[in-house]
Amino acid sequence: MKITIVAGARPNFMKISPIIRAIEKLQTPKSQISYRLIHTGQHYDANLSDTFFEELQIPQPNKNLNIKSGSQAEQTAGIMIAFEEELIENRPDFVLVVGDVTSTMACAITAKKASISLIHVEAGIRSGDLTMPEEINRMVTDSITDYFFTTSDIATQNLIKAGHSKENVFFVGNVMIDTLLQNLNRIKKPxxxxxxxxxxxxxxxxxxxxxxxxxxxxxxxxxxxxxxxxxxxxxxxxxxxxxxxxxxxxxxxxxxxxxxxxxQGYLSFIYLLKNSxxxxxxxxxxxxxxxxxxxxxxxxxxxxxxxxxxxxxxxxxxxxxxxxxxxxxxxxxNNQWEKVKNIPLWDGKASERIVEQLLRINYG
CATH class of the missing domain: 3.40.50.2000 (Glycogen Phosphorylase B;)
Known part of the structure; x- marks a missing residue:
């Protein structure tokens, strides 16, 4: 089972880190699961990219497409051309995209045009605001996705109402929270x-x-x-x-x-957030x-x-x-702010659920 994992921008890095960790944890001769990590280069500033790979202990990408800056259309076109070449050279069984950045949509389209099964992590979320580029990215990506992994029941229902099969929609929780909980003991004062x-x-x-x-x-x-x-x-x-x-x-x-x-890097930013x-x-x-x-x-x-x-x-x-x-x-x-209540499945185990489900999909 070969999975190509795509990351392109800062929000992606926090989402792929625990997924990679879960894959490596479940790698056995029997499971025969492997991944290839592709960085599109959408965020190329060291503070927006390199730092996150180091701090979150993400392996160096197998390939960096080095797309860098440009308009949304220029970035989308550049990513699609470069990612198509990558898929021709290294064809996987699945392409896994996360979130809702330009790289997510561009690589999703490219994968489907190459007839490769598409996985979308953080699928189904909607703001209803079409002035947000991210909303368009989400809608386009979900319209062609094969397997959907959602962060909430609301996101799940959004996909089912849009006509997607319940059998291919999996409510697993939030991989961003996996990363948060895995690194809380590592946060550092800026x-x-x-x-x-x-x-x-x-x-x-x-x-x-x-x-x-x-x-x-x-x-x-x-x-x-x-x-x-x-x-x-x-x-x-x-x-x-x-x-x-x-x-x-x-x-x-x-x-x-x-x-x-x-x-800020991830560990310093979370320190600032936690103490604010x-x-x-x-x-x-x-x-x-x-x-x-x-x-x-x-x-x-x-x-x-x-x-x-x-x-x-x-x-x-x-x-x-x-x-x-x-x-x-x-x-x-006035110290009247609402306290957090229990958010279902935001427990740090979303990535494990994703990988276990993918193994079931592939091997039955």
Whole structure:
């Protein structure tokens, strides 16, 4: 049983790490399961790529397609051309893609056109927002997938309602949480912690990168000023995405309580998240980690593809609504934030369930 595993961008690396670990754990002469790891190169900055391979102990890729930057169309085309060559040279029984980045969709299409069975991990999640490139990637990938592995019952039902066979949809849990729980004892204080006099529960952690929040400079700066007003004097640690850094350079506004830092490796970022008073974000995956760590999470989006983080976790959607933002910060100040409840199968064993199911699919 030969599986080609695809990773291309930062969110992918956290998802493939426990899957690879589960495959290696279950490798026996009887199972005859092997994998080939392909890095598309979609994220090629060392802070967004290389660091994660080192920290999460992911083996070096069998091949890096080295696609790098470009428009969505350019990246998609480049990945498809290079991945097609890879599949011709090293044809697997299955191609496994994770998440919802450009690499996910591009490699999914290429695999199906080569008549190779397609596995999608984190299938079925939907935000309902077609302005998000990720939503289009999810929909296209799921429309041609053969075997679906979901993080929640809601995602499972989304796929069944779309007409996919129940027999090919497997609710296994969340591989991101596998990675989180496997590495909690390894998280490390970032180098700037003492320089900024940071202390547990005495700072906010901010991540903003979505085009809807950062591409229009005036509205982006207005959002940062709104956040600054509500946190008062408390520090805000802001690991700045490269595309966001460029936008910040275009403004001369001063944010005295902000600490702008480089993108963090996984172990340092989780340390910052775990010890923060709250995470302020527009990410999807971070809302999952915040929920399991029971850290309050304010999300600057009006929709989410992970509703369980709102229903059972610590996540609250505020969009750019000043009233909702104000109410969320008031709840924080009054210590009225909801605690995390049990989220089914987010127990650190999702990857084991995936690999065991794949063995059943292949060998019966």
């Amino acid at each position: 180098a700037f912690w003492d320089d900024f006099d940071l202390a547990p529960n005495q700072y906010y952690l901010l991540t903003i990168h979505r085009p809807s929040n950062v591409d229009e400079v005036n509205s982006f700066i207005e959002l940062l000023m709104e956040i600054s007003a509500h946190v008062e004097e408390m520090p805000i640690v802001f690991p700045v995405h490269p595309r966001t850094q460029q936008i910040l350079l275009e403004t001369k506004k001063d944010f005295p309580n902000f600490h702008f830092v480089e993108p 008073k709250a995470i302020l974000t527009d990410s999807g995956g971070i809302t999952e980690e915040a929920s399991i760590l029971d850290v309050p999470c304010i999300t600057f989006r009006s929709t989410t593809e992970r509703p369980e983080t709102c229903d059972l976790g610590t996540n609250v959607l505020v969009g750019n609504d000043k009233k909702k933002i104000s109410e969320a910060f008031q709840k924080l100040k």
